[in-house]
Amino acid sequence: MSAPALQKTYQVQHRDFGTAGEASADIKRMLRQLGVQSDILRRVSVAAYEAELNLVIHSLGGQLSLEVDTHHIQLSTSDTGPGIADLEAAMRAGFSTADDEARGMGFGAGMGLPNMKRNADAFDIQSTLGQGTQIAMTFNLS
Amino acid sequence: MTIRDLADILGAKVLVGADRMDQPVISACCSDLMSDVLAFVTEKTVLLTGLTNMHVIRTAEILDLKCIIFARGKMPGEDVLQGAEELHLVVMMAPHTMFTCAGMLYEGGLRGAAMDWKLSSHGADA
Ligand SMILES: Nc1ncnc2c1ncn2[C@@H]1O[C@H](COP(=O)(O)OP(=O)(O)OP(=O)(O)O)[C@@H](O)[C@H]1O
Ligand SMILES: [Mg+2]
Numbered sequence: 001m002s003a004p005a006l007q008k009t010y011q012v013q014h015r016d017f018g019t020a021g022e023a024s025a026d027i028k029r030m031l032r033q034l035g036v037q038s039d040i041l042r043r044v045s046v047a048a049y050e051a052e053l054n055l056v057i058h059s060l061g062g063q064l065s066l067e068v069d070t071h072h073i074q075l076s077t078s079d080t081g082p083g084i085a086d087l088e089a090a091m092r093a094g095f096s097t098a099d100d101e102a103r104g105m106g107f108g109a110g111m112g113l114p115n116m117k118r119n120a121d122a123f124d125i126q127s128t129l130g131q132g133t134q135i136a137m138t139f140n141l142s
Numbered sequence: 143m144t145i146r147d148l149a150d151i152l153g154a155k156v157l158v159g160a161d162r163m164d165q166p167v168i169s170a171c172c173s174d175l176m177s178d179v180l181a182f183v184t185e186k187t188v189l190l191t192g193l194t195n196m197h198v199i200r201t202a203e204i205l206d207l208k209c210i211i212f213a214r215g216k217m218p219g220e221d222v223l224q225g226a227e228e229l230h231l232v233v234m235m236a237p238h239t240m241f242t243c244a245g246m247l248y249e250g251g252l253r254g255a256a257m258d259w260k261l262s263s264h265g266a267d268a
Pocket of ligand 1: 050058059073079081083084089090091094095096097098106107108109110112113135177
């Protein structure tokens with residue numbers, strides 16, 4: 001498909017469970033309008049949602065960005081926050097430090113990061129303790 | 143099977159989408175952790191859950207799910223019902239625990255959604 005260039009950045013607030021997920025829903029609606037095929041649409045939406053929710057739950061706030069060109073969809077996050085002490089552990093299915101508030105709301109399966117990695121065609125995570133975390137994901141079109 | 147069959151089996155109360163009950167049902171999954179649903183489910187399945195907040199509706203939107211069944215007679219808030227209506231979902235409330243709901247549906251012939259995840263001896267691998 002030949003999608004027009006598109007760039008959009010969403011601010012994501014710490015612990016704002018009321019609006020959590022709205023950026024991802026918006027991303028999904030936009031990509032669907034662009035005609036992105038359903039399998040890719042699902043993978044991008046799931047990854048965006050998990051990334052957005054991690055910003056809400058684990059960071060002190062940050063941004064989620066979407067970029068679309070002819071061949072790729074890029075999702076990236078950048079946050080300020082505690083960072084991740086042990087990235088290898090954090091990437092493991094089932095690993096979670098979600099607190100009781102987050103668990104009570106249905107988070108904390110420890111599946112967000114591994115699921116992002118699985119759904120993206122390329123996945124990169126960088127984190128600095130006490131500063132923040134950045135994630136870059138690429139999805140190939142066609 | 144249709145969504146209506148599930149309601150009949152469970153004796154569930156339909157809260158949203160009473161006019162959309164004739165859609166076919168392929169499979170079901172149940173969890174209170176939405177990231178598990180987002181990770182393990184790839185088909186348009188029915189979601190059975192005890193969680194009643196907006197996170198459930200947003201998960202349904204991300205995965206294009208059509209039907210949510212709230213177990214344990216839990217009544218979701220107005221915001222959840224309205225969100226479900228906007229997405230044209232069917233939402234119902236069943237007066238049993240999740241285990242019993244799942245058992246009743248299984249006995250009625252419904253099966254679990256395929257689990258699409260590589261498993262190794264260490265558990266689920268990314
Ligand atoms: N942006 C972030 N800032 C700080 N820590 C993070 C961030 N994202 C993830 N983490 C850490 O990595 C762990 C694993 O994240 P992951 O998304 O896989 O699971 P979770 O968010 O705990 O639960 P789930 O996503 O299943 O609801 C988190 O529990 C948290 O400790
Ligand atoms: Mg997460």
